[in-house]
Amino acid sequence: MDLERNHKWKACDYDSHIELVSTVNGEGQEGTQSSYGFVSYFGEAVRRMKANDKRACITREVRKELGLEFKNLPPAEKSKYVSQQHRVDKVAHDEAKFLTRCAPDRFEVVVGQLTDKQREVVCEMGLDNLIKLNCGRLKRKLCCWLVERTDVARCVIELNGSELQISANSFRYIMGVTDGGLPLLLEGDRSHVAAYLEKYNVTSSGINIKTLADILQNSREANEEFKVTFMLFTLCTVLSAPTDQLVSGIT
Structure with missing residues (x-):
């Protein structure tokens, strides 16, 4: 899909969107375990879009389309993003275990x-x-x-x-x-x-x-x-x- 050709972007500050996006399936709903790597895929796609158009605004329709793209990826390519998410989750888990009341x-x-x-x-x-x-x-x-x-x-x-x-x-x-x-x-x-x-x-x-x-x-x-x-x-x-x-x- 050529997002740059198929969508007209509105001017907006996109940076805050990535942290709000959770795992999403092709219907734009909260995803299942099989699609939790979508967060990594979504971030990569958006960075690519923003490099081409700094004013790019991610709408619900765009997220839905990206979700469908991710859902239809070949298993081998999709696993790459799933592995990335595993690493992120592991780092967050390891950091959470470092507890101290030293203040x-x-x-x-x-x-x-x-x-x-x-x-x-x-x-x-x-x-x-x-x-x-x-x-x-x-x-x-x-x-x-x-x-x-x-x-x-x-x-x-x-x-x-x-x-x-x-x-x-x-x-x-x-x-x-x-x-x-x-x-x-x-x-x-x-x-x-x-x-x-x-x-x-x-x-x-x-x-x-x-x-x-x-x-x-x-x-x-x-x-x-x-x-x-x-x-x-x-x-x-x-x-x-x-x-x-x-x-x-x-x-």
């Missing part, structure tokens, strides 16, 4: 509301450089790219044929936090932290991150309770972020 922007908002005394206490805790953090939201694609190139067993990141060794010292240097110091007690009597469990409204699943943020934003004290709350919030938003809204392993 430097949320951390920055809370830090911005700390009093001078609270900042002094945070510095005493060895987090003085961390409260200067100002990087906004994480770039998920970049994080995923780095994770894919990290060999956890050997503690190295493979970059362009070279290997970058990573260690606790690397983390300390980059994040600006003290490495070592006070011992951590990971076990103990639940009654010793009963007041905190009640204050944080702890459930069997853990502590909600928003609860910690709200407590910090409404606090003007720089006492032991503030230290515990700030440390938990720092862990779950920057240092060791979970994949959901809850800080687990507390109870």
Whole structure:
């Protein structure tokens, strides 16, 4: 079909059309599994049309005609577009699995509301450089790219044929936090932290991150309770972020 000869295009901005087109069969209706590669075919056809006429406007009739064309393609040629769609779906699926609640922007908002005394206490805790953090939201694609190139067993990141060794010292240097110091007690009597469990409204699943943020934003004290709350919030938003809204392993 010679679309350039058979159709007169109206002037319009077409760029927004591609993202609105779903799988379509020859009747212009939502397609079945056999025609889901139409999205790739449609995009290629439209790019070709627009190269010939930048003012080309894709109407319902044009989409229908393209749908019929795709439906009548030989199986071997149609499979090419189906394979392309498989690759797109796989990339989207892989990206969706990269989940983290690491949120430097949320951390920055809370830090911005700390009093001078609270900042002094945070510095005493060895987090003085961390409260200067100002990087906004994480770039998920970049994080995923780095994770894919990290060999956890050997503690190295493979970059362009070279290997970058990573260690606790690397983390300390980059994040600006003290490495070592006070011992951590990971076990103990639940009654010793009963007041905190009640204050944080702890459930069997853990502590909600928003609860910690709200407590910090409404606090003007720089006492032991503030230290515990700030440390938990720092862990779950920057240092060791979970994949959901809850800080687990507390109870």
